[in-house]
Amino acid sequence: MIMAENLKNPENLVYEKTKVLTDRVLHYCPGCGHGTAHRMLAEAIDDLGIQEETIGVAPVGCSVLAYYYFDVDMTEAAHGRAPAVATGIKRVMPEKYVFTYQGDGDLAAIGTAETIHACNRGENILIVFVNNGIYGMTGGQMAPTTLENMKSTTSPRGRDVKTMGAPLKITELIAQLPGTYYVARHSVHTPANARKTKRALKKALEYQKEEKGTCFIEVVSNCPSNWKMTPVESNKWMEENMFPFYPLGDIKVPQ
Amino acid sequence: MAKKGDVVIQIEKCKGCEVCISACPHEVLAMSEEVNSKGYHYAVKVNSACTGCANCAVVCPDAVITVYREK
Ligand SMILES: Cc1ncc(C[n+]2csc(CCOP(=O)(O)OP(=O)(O)O)c2C)c(N)n1
Ligand code: SF4
Ligand code: SF4
Ligand code: SF4
Ligand SMILES: [Mg+2]
Numbered sequence: 001m002i003m004a005e006n007l008k009n010p011e012n013l014v015y016e017k018t019k020v021l022t023d024r025v026l027h028y029c030p031g032c033g034h035g036t037a038h039r040m041l042a043e044a045i046d047d048l049g050i051q052e053e054t055i056g057v058a059p060v061g062c063s064v065l066a067y068y069y070f071d072v073d074m075t076e077a078a079h080g081r082a083p084a085v086a087t088g089i090k091r092v093m094p095e096k097y098v099f100t101y102q103g104d105g106d107l108a109a110i111g112t113a114e115t116i117h118a119c120n121r122g123e124n125i126l127i128v129f130v131n132n133g134i135y136g137m138t139g140g141q142m143a144p145t146t147l148e149n150m151k152s153t154t155s156p157r158g159r160d161v162k163t164m165g166a167p168l169k170i171t172e173l174i175a176q177l178p179g180t181y182y183v184a185r186h187s188v189h190t191p192a193n194a195r196k197t198k199r200a201l202k203k204a205l206e207y208q209k210e211e212k213g214t215c216f217i218e219v220v221s222n223c224p225s226n227w228k229m230t231p232v233e234s235n236k237w238m239e240e241n242m243f244p245f246y247p248l249g250d251i252k253v254p255q
Numbered sequence: 256m257a258k259k260g261d262v263v264i265q266i267e268k269c270k271g272c273e274v275c276i277s278a279c280p281h282e283v284l285a286m287s288e289e290v291n292s293k294g295y296h297y298a299v300k301v302n303s304a305c306t307g308c309a310n311c312a313v314v315c316p317d318a319v320i321t322v323y324r325e326k
Contacts, residue, residue: 007261007323014260015309015322026317030295031272035316191278191310224272231272 018046022071031231033221034063036188037130037197041101042070044201054097055089057082059111061103062136080111083118086125097205099126104145105135108170112144115170122179122213126204129171129216132223133242140226144168147245152226167245171218175252181213183252187220189235193248212254220246260307260324264298268319271295275311275320284311 017023020042028034045054051072058066060079067074077085082100090098107115107129118125134152135141142152142159147167149158159167175183182204186197197219204215220242222234229237262283269291276284281304286296298311298319307324 007259007325008263009323012307012323012325013321014307014324015312015320017318017321021318025268028316030270030316031274032316035318036314039316039318189274189314191313194313231274232277235274 018042020046020051020071021069024068026069027065028062029223029225031222031224031234032062032136033132033188033219034130036194037128037219037221038063038066038069038101040188040194040198041099041128041201044198044205045072045097047198047202048205050097050205053095054099055093057086057089057098057100059100059102059106060137061106063101063103063130064137066101080106080109081114082106082111083123083125083127084114086127087118087121087123090123090125094124094211097126097208098124099128099205101128102130103136104129104131104133105138105141105143108144108168112170115174116177119174119214119216120177120179122177122181124208124211125214126201126208127214127216128201129218130221131171131218131242131246132221133167134223134226136223136226140223144170145246147241150241169246171216171246171251174214174216177214179213180216180252181254182207182215183217184250185218185220185246185248187238187243187248189222189238207254218246220248257306258325259303260305260322262300262305262307262311262323263321264300265319265321266291266297266299267293268317269295269297270317271297272316273298275315278310278314280308280310281306 224234312320
């Protein structure tokens, strides 16, 4: 027992919440991947020692309050417009590291134009795309990314591709554009996956320093509340249903 | 022998999602019978097999867990 108590001193510390996240309690639902995705990005910023030089752009969606949680300079964009706002910031302050953090409704529905054109212009920014296949914040409406036959409040009998279109793999689309330099898809639902996500985010920020163009990291994530599952069930459902359609791994890597 | 580790769980921050439970390779964590002030069951240590691998802390969406490991 005495041994165990002695362990808890600063020189034995191996993991604590990064200082790049504030101490505010996250408003996210229990088990929601947004919290882990935030932390992996914050740790990447911490590891690179660029907290003071980083500027983030928050979206509209459940992560609308991201500026409360990242202890870096941040602003908020109108729904879907984060890549356009980030473009402006980066062009005025090219020495800063600029990222957007966006959900699938934000990035792949209302913000499709801003996303595609920022990537096509090869803006020197990092786009973090959290894809949970649904409009989480507004109560679970269908998103462009909603899987075939997946139920949502606006596809109560499941997404019918005949009338609603096929789910959009916007990340694969983005990867075709010459302006994108590094495009990858990860998840944060297991320790190994979360660590891979962090490594990808770090790499992306390093490429930004080298002015390589747009880096785009998708995080396939869960929405236990609107998927109407427990967090653990939602992660399993994600593995079984989301990953076959949205396979994890590198999509475009530097030549 | 594996190094000894320990975790500190901020029970008031825990939302009872249980994501940390299966992330632990040594079944160190389980959910409490009691609830915190928000009404969530919270993660608790149930044995001393912790190696300080930090898996639980890495997947905790709410950054509830701090990890120590002997040098
Ligand atoms: C111009 C405008 N249109 C619609 C909305 C309503 N709205 C808020 S969040 C949201 C979708 C968010 O979904 P997503 O981007 O996937 O984020 P999530 O909550 O799932 O993380 C919508 C349609 C809005 N706030 N502003
Ligand atoms: S509604 Fe879904 S995406 Fe939003 S915080 Fe809750 S679980 Fe996360
Ligand atoms: S640090 Fe590793 S061994 Fe210790 S409780 Fe967490 S997951 Fe289990
Ligand atoms: S992952 Fe975090 S919030 Fe979820 S039960 Fe474990 S300690 Fe609590
Ligand atoms: Mg969404």
